[in-house]
Structures are given as structure tokens and as C-alpha cells.
Amino acid sequence: MKKECVGMLLAGGAGTRLGLLTKNLAKPAVPFGGRYRIIDFALSNCVNSRIHTVGVLTQYSPLILHKHIGVGKAWDLDRQDGLSILSPYTEHSGGSWYLGTADAITKNIHFIEQYDPEYLLVISGDHIYHMDYDKLLRHHKETEADATLSVVEVPWKETSRFGILNTTDDLRIYEFDEKPKHAKSNLASMGIYIFKWKTLKKYLEEDAVSAESDHDFGKDIIPAMIQNGLKLYAYRFEGYWKDVGTIESYWEAHMDLLQEDLSVSLNNNDWRTYSHDSNYPAQLIDEEATVTSSLINSGCRISGSVDQSVLFENVGVGEGSRIRQSILHPSVTVGKNTVLERVIVMEGMTIPDNVEIISNPDEEPLVVYEGNLQLVT
Numbered sequence: 001m002k003k004e005c006v007g008m009l010l011a012g013g014a015g016t017r018l019g020l021l022t023k024n025l026a027k028p029a030v031p032f033g034g035r036y037r038i039i040d041f042a043l044s045n046c047v048n049s050r051i052h053t054v055g056v057l058t059q060y061s062p063l064i065l066h067k068h069i070g071v072g073k074a075w076d077l078d079r080q081d082g083l084s085i086l087s088p089y090t091e092h093s094g095g096s097w098y099l100g101t102a103d104a105i106t107k108n109i110h111f112i113e114q115y116d117p118e119y120l121l122v123i124s125g126d127h128i129y130h131m132d133y134d135k136l137l138r139h140h141k142e143t144e145a146d147a148t149l150s151v152v153e154v155p156w157k158e159t160s161r162f163g164i165l166n167t168t169d170d171l172r173i174y175e176f177d178e179k180p181k182h183a184k185s186n187l188a189s190m191g192i193y194i195f196k197w198k199t200l201k202k203y204l205e206e207d208a209v210s211a212e213s214d215h216d217f218g219k220d221i222i223p224a225m226i227q228n229g230l231k232l233y234a235y236r237f238e239g240y241w242k243d244v245g246t247i248e249s250y251w252e253a254h255m256d257l258l259q260e261d262l263s264v265s266l267n268n269n270d271w272r273t274y275s276h277d278s279n280y281p282a283q284l285i286d287e288e289a290t291v292t293s294s295l296i297n298s299g300c301r302i303s304g305s306v307d308q309s310v311l312f313e314n315v316g317v318g319e320g321s322r323i324r325q326s327i328l329h330p331s332v333t334v335g336k337n338t339v340l341e342r343v344i345v346m347e348g349m350t351i352p353d354n355v356e357i358i359s360n361p362d363e364e365p366l367v368v369y370e371g372n373l374q375l376v377t
Contacts, residue, residue, distance in 0.1 A: 018250060035298070147196070149173065295311065304321035320337040
């Protein structure tokens, strides 16, 4: 069945900078926001934007991610021509690991071609944001672009972490600078692209036979299009967007969630973030407990004090304990008279009574797991 636009969601990242959080998990499967996983934001953006045909390309430690995605029911994508999981081992020739972002799309050309789309949306499953891809598509059509890249302004000191776009006044892209030491612009690529499919297919096929290529959109495909004079435009995104690729940024994004005026609020009924429903009962907060500026989820039992923190499902906090600016993953139990400040506690951990774990504010937050509990207590 022909589709105007097909979405391809890149969800195979190892997320090595997240350290222990991705030891056995693909980065898009990392828990986020109390009851979600990172990939829920991109999938929810798709369904809210009426992009109903989505291929999810997985690779690194995919088992939990595959289980979470399932057939796409949580995002109303469990329909004919809805959501498809595309691992590198499903291609007809036997498969091999994806060599880069562009290679991942190239290895799934047969999936895309069955829908004969006019446009292809390529997105990442690694970021926290709410975005209407339909507005991006309309902008792409209005400019008659061969490719449109969504961009966001980043602090100048962080430009070396991103692919930076240099544009004319009308936002036509004339240069793509991958992680520059001395940036000319602070317009960073969000890793969100819309292409004319037939044009992109030609470049992918040429790139696939190049021994010198990294088979990557930012390093190879986009620069080749610019060099050949194709029409590439930037699309300015004004809302909240966070690349949670480090422990520090992951922690910061959770603290951002506690800001009432944040555009990526999880309580936005006009732009819902979907995930699987909880099987836990409502939280139980003792009369003498105190909870301020925090996100407390189903099944939590609070007897101490919680301030500026995010508690995932089924977390217990004992009497006299104080939790501040921390993230407690599912099924964490905190004993009595314990202090946790600016830490991330991994799923299923039990923190004993009378323990104090406080991160140095000048360093990234501590990640508490079974192997280092004795070292940090």
C-alpha cells in the first residue's frame, strides 16, 4: 500500500557514554521519567504526527527493547502496515551489523520500497522531546527541498559535541561541520531528517559501494548532497530537546521534568507520551512523609522525605530517609534514616538503613548499583 511518508527510527545505539545504564540495554530502552523508556518519546511523536508506518531499526542488546516495543500497541501502531522491528539480521542475504546510520537504511530499502513513499522520515530513538513531524514535512514541501534537517540552537561551548549546520539567511544549508573544534554556527543537527525518497535512495546505493565511506548520514550522505548542489534546508525547532547521551545529561533531563513550565511535560494531554500501562496500585505516602517538587509513580511507598526527585514504579523510601535531586529506578528500596542526594539508583537495588550517598556537585551524579554499593557507603 502506497504511503506518502514512511518513518525509520534508528534505535540501535550502544550508548557507551551512559556507562552502567546501558550495560545490558540499548540506549533507547533506558528507563526515563518514572514510567517510560527513552524510545517512547520518538514513537509517541510519530503517532501524534500521524506517521503510522514506522520501521524500528535495532541492533545493540535489543531483547528488552524488542519486548517493550512489541507490536506497537501502546502507541496505536499495532495495525496493518504499522510498526515493524528491523534488526540487522532480517535482511534476505543473511544480514550483518549495521555499519552506520546510512547503512542501516540501505539494508532496509526493501522494507521502504514496499510502500513506494514520496518522503522518508529518519529519526533517532535517543532523545527527549515533543515534536510534530507533520510540521517538518510541510516545511519540506514548501521549500521543495531534497532534504530537510531539523536543528536546535545549542550553547556555543557544546558545539563540538554535535553536527553543526552553516546556513544562508533563508536557512539553506551550505556546509555540514561534524563536531567542529571552532564552530561558525550553533545550529546543531537533531538527527531528524526528511528526504525525497527517490533522491536519497540513489545516494544510499552509491554510498554502499564506497570503500572510503563511513556509511553515515552526517559524515557522508549529507555532505555529498551539499557538495552536489542539492537543496537542503534547516528547520528550526523551538521546543525542549535533550540528548541524554551522558550520565550528567540524563540526570539533568530528569531535573528538567520537574519544571512546571517545561514544554515536554509528561502531563500534556494535547501531546501525550505513550507507554505501557502500570500494573501497580497508586502510591502510598505516609502522613508524616514530605514530598516536594518530585515525580512519584505507581506502587511507591514513601515514609521519609523526597525533594526534587523522580521515583519510578514500586519504589520504597523508609522512615527518616531523605531523597534529594535523585533518580530511583523501578523496585528500588531505601532503608530507614538514609540520605541520597544527586544520585541515580539502578533497578531492584536495596539501600540499607543509616547510609549516606551524596554526589560531589562538581562531578557527574553517582550511579549506584550492586557492584559499587559498598564503595559508596
